[in-house]
Amino acid sequence: MHTDHLVHICQIIDITSQKEAETALIESEKKFRNITENMSDVVWQTDLNLVTTYISPSVERLLGESAEAQMMRKPEEKFPPQALAEVSAMLVLELEKEQDPLSDKNRSRIIEVEHYKADGTVIWLEMNISFVRDAAGKAVGFQGASRDITSRKLAEIALKENERRESVLLSHLPGLAYRCNYDDEWTMQVVSEGCLNLAGYPAESLLYNRDLSFNDLIAGEYRDVIRKEWERVLAVRQPFRYEYEIIAADGRRKWVLEMGQGIFSAKGNIEALEGIILDISASKHLENRLRYLSEHDHLTGLFNRDHLEAQIARDIQKGDGLKRALVSINLSTVQLLVANYGFHYTQDLIKKAAQVLSRFCTDRHQLFQTFENRFVFYLTNYQDRHELLLFSEAIAGRLETLLAAERISGGIGVLEIEQSDTEIDVDLLLRRLLIASERSLAVSTNDFEVCFYDEDLEAMVNREREIMQALAGIAAEESGDELFLQYQPIMSLQTSNVFSFEALARLRTKSLGLVSPAEFIPLAEVTKLIIPLGELVIVSAFHFLHTLKERGYDEIGVSINISAIQLLAPDFADRLFESMEMMQISPRNVSLEITESVFVSDYDDVNIMLETLRGAGVHIAIDDFGTGHSSLAREEELKVDFLKIDKYFIDKLQNKDLSTAITSDIISMSHKLGHKTIAEGVEYENQLHYLRAHGCDMVQGYLISKPLPEADVFEFLGARAMKDRRPNSDAGQI
Template sequence: MKHRKHGKRIRQFDLFRAVEKHMPLRTALIIACVYTVLGICWIIFSDRLLALWANDKELYAFLSSIKGVIYVLASALLIFVMVFLALRVISEASNKLKKSFDELERTNKRLAESENFNKAIIDKMLDAYALHRIILDENGKPCDYEFVDVNPAFEKFTGIPREEIIGKRYSEEIESRVKEETDWVSIYGKVALTGEPAAFENYTAAFDKWVYVSAYSPKKNYFITIFNDITEIKKNEARLREYAYHDTLTGLPNRLALYEDFEKQITASPGKTAALFIIDSDNFKFINDSMGHSFGDILIKKMGERLTSIFKDQGSKIYRLGGDEFVLFTFYDRIDEVFRYAQEIERNFNEPIEIEENTVCITVSVGIATCPANGNSIDELIKNADIALYKAKDAGKNCYVLFSDEMHEKIKQRMLIEKHLRNAIENNELDLYYQPQVDATTGDITGFEALLRWHNRELGFVPPLSFISVAEETRLINPIGKWVLQKACSFLKKIHATGNEDVTVAVNVSIFQLLQDDFVDIVEETLYSEGIAPDCLELEITESILMESFNVISLILRKLKKLGVRIALDDFGKGYSSLSYLRQLPIDTLKIDKCFVDGILSDTESASLTGMIVKLGQNLGLTVIAEGVEEQKQMDFLKENGCHKIQGYLFSKPLPENDVLKFYNECKRA
């Protein structure tokens, strides 16, 4: 029985498969054929059976009626089964189709939503976006490109409506507007064909904008460009550059600008001869001290204006190096032109300068160096012109001197210093000495100043004044300064290990160190590596640094201050415009120069000035340190006037690390 049922299911399944296979026409034919065959067989066999079973007519008629009913019922059942099976196949196929259709609809919906989302993102991008198709010539090389899609930011950036650019070529819509020499087709063609992305900055004069362009290829022969408007960034860079490369007092280019201009102009004019003039006033210090710093500032500005007016029509440029020192850099054909320029400077400064109803008579001395005769680098020219300037001063001032070979000995000495200085760190020739800073009230050591010393096997002991300027001119000051910073912090770590973690160390820094892009990072990394608290490090700057580029230096000092490092203004009072800067700078400490301390016992003016500086520091909330204190009476005077800290031979000369550690421990025990 089970076998028969199983066989029946198999036959039904086979029929189902047949119906499924031959639908719709074949299924209909199969049903018709099955019905016809079964019907004929029924008629033939049922008639024969009736003939055998029914002998009379009445029985035959009755059984014929019964046979007809059975035939109708069997036919209806057969038709029902076959149609049912066929419809079930159709229903299952329909359900599968509906499921597939529903899944397809859901997929299409997700794709549409994703496309709309992506398009919305692209449309809302602040950066201009464009999709392009590269167009190739008959040789397969890029010859143009077509705009496929752009976002609203692109329309705003170019001023071209979307409907006017979609489907258009670069040569049709853009090329004639921008009129640039850059071969964009080749650049973008490479991106589209190789898939290698590109990025660059470009200034488009037609739109008066700087853009950062990113280009990449989503698929072969297509590329996407994203234009990031960096115009404001470039303007800010230009403003920062203006601050960095111009003197804030006179508006003239400064030393940094001179260095850069020299390289550009010499490179652009190979074979031409040039002259560098250093112009320095002969009596500015006297006028500045007697008339005041504000008056001195105005005089500096007037000097700059006068020099500029002399050479404004001659294609030459005036720079301010600092203080009352200016530079003229110019090209010349004959040496007599150089002398004529110098004579013109002397003649113009023989004319008085009018300032605030005051007539000021000022003379200048001029040192001259020529290129290439006296050097090929700006450092050499400045150095040689400086030597010539000193000669002019020695000769009685108010004159000019051209550098000559008889001054060569000093140049040789400088070159020798530079040669050995380059290997000073590697050869372990540098050392740091430390001079204690003492609390004027308690007498306790509160800090140390790190002082650089250099002893070379060939040169012997080289004074800092002799090699620091060389280090700055050659930029060796940067690696040397980094070494000093690390060494001083390492020393301080040893001091703190003795139990007093409030002791500080002061390190002198150069303008060239401050202007390093990573100087603040160097300081931070050094403090972290040595485990020193930032407020235990004090960086000393001089007023001359501020004269170079006040705004830029001020910004860097504020970054250092934000880090927690203390800032000290060294040699205060020697510069000419310190007072005007004090309130603007994040200064913690004023250091009174030794020249004031030397005169406080014998010179009432020095004593008065020193007392005023101390009071000024107190009023500004600054710590005041007096340097060069050698006598007890000087100490008493400073203490009475409220000076906070004392530094000098009265307590200790600068000592090497081992000696100063011993000295510090002895002072603690005492």
């Protein structure tokens, strides 16, 4: 029997090294995966069609989605069109290189492209790309690492944009932008193209002083001051700003404005200067033109008041002890020629006057035109008051010759400036000078009079100022001063009864006492305070009328003086009638007195106003008749009721030879024109007899009574009633 035997043959091979290699490989793979999963960069692989075959988990941190989701995306879902085209073109180029057997098989490429995140936003990636090869070395795909470079890329883009903007700005600047050394020649490191337009030299000619230095361009008189100004601002690290002139390539001088600053190192050393230089020639020309216009009169070309004020202010501060004075030539009377000869005629006359006066100009005698019709000489270093007088008289002689044919004169005022006072108000000086010239004008007839501003004139001016302040306080009802009325009776010569009382305004101030109407009324008119003050007078007079009525004197009226300013106010009549109605005043008891001067410039308007007032029952009287401006030919046209014969003609009745008196003619003429007459200023019996004999209607004056306070009026009326004991049948009848 054959028995089979099972034989086992075993081969034992030592695979320790292999196992160790496998273990090492596994460990290496774990480490690699651990690295790729935890690194910030994203590691990836694709085939040659850019289909992702692997991507590290770090992609979730980079793109905001898992590796699996990213691997499902197509290339066009990963890259913006332009970036995809750029990547594809680069890969195609690399595949073409693969045909070259000598190409480096280990080469890699770095590309910066935009990439979509999961939310659709775009970031910038830096991609380091190389080929994946098989065992034979054939390219079978791509691999690489991507990192986020968005912050850097945006910074680079912003920098490039800034550089682009700077380049555009520099190329379009109207001037020269620069960077230069802080040295004697201002050696240029950078010069913009604007150099050609500004200086006429190409930019490269100034770079590092190739053909000339910037210092050569600066006009010689400015070089030292520019250097000192740079030294000053650099010492305190302030910006530099200075206007100066340069000499262009064609030899022309140009005004430039340089604005710059120093560039300092960390140690505080000056590394360079940077700035811009602009052509300001046009604006400088305009500035100089505007300065000329602001300092000169456009008609004569003389320096104006502003320039005079500035010069006086500067000179006063010098304290050099020189005598200084102002001589004003007031030609305001030239305006009287406008109506007859026109505006241009008077302007030519002013220019001729300026030419005449200019002949007196020296280095010590400067001429200014301070107003349309006023000139001022500013004199320095003169000897004494006598020299000023001779100078003024010489001017007067020339101007009298010029203006003789025009039959007008002017005024010359002189003001000496105190040498010791360095705090003088220049405006006050010129106001005082104007006062002196106006005073001269007031006292001049056909010749120029010279009037010095002195203590007496100062006192007069101060007094006028106090009066104006008092009037303003009264008008505003804020003063302790008093404007009150006194009443002077007007007597009918037919009945010897009182027809009315003239309300006469009086002013009493705390500092000046009683002030004459001849003083305060012109000031009230000049300041236009006559309007509110006139209303106060009207109201007071109406109160007086009301009291007369209550006492039984309802046929006696009141006469109120009205200025032209009041009468021509648009609402004068309405306000007057409103007051009458409110205070229950009858218009027939009211007379308004106006002077002939009212008719000079507004004859028709005034007559229309008077007709309106008379139509309502108000009586109108022409005050001071015979001394004003109206012609007898126009008297018939005046819409008035009374002519008040001025005291001047009444005084003439005191002459022994009454055959020369024209008072009777005035009375007769007035009656023929339909006006009644009132004689003013009657003080003597013989005057009264004459007036009664020649048919004068009414009289007023101290012979009848002085102006009375309201309380004394009723005593006066009572006394007359007791004396006459005659019926008051026709009192108040016109």
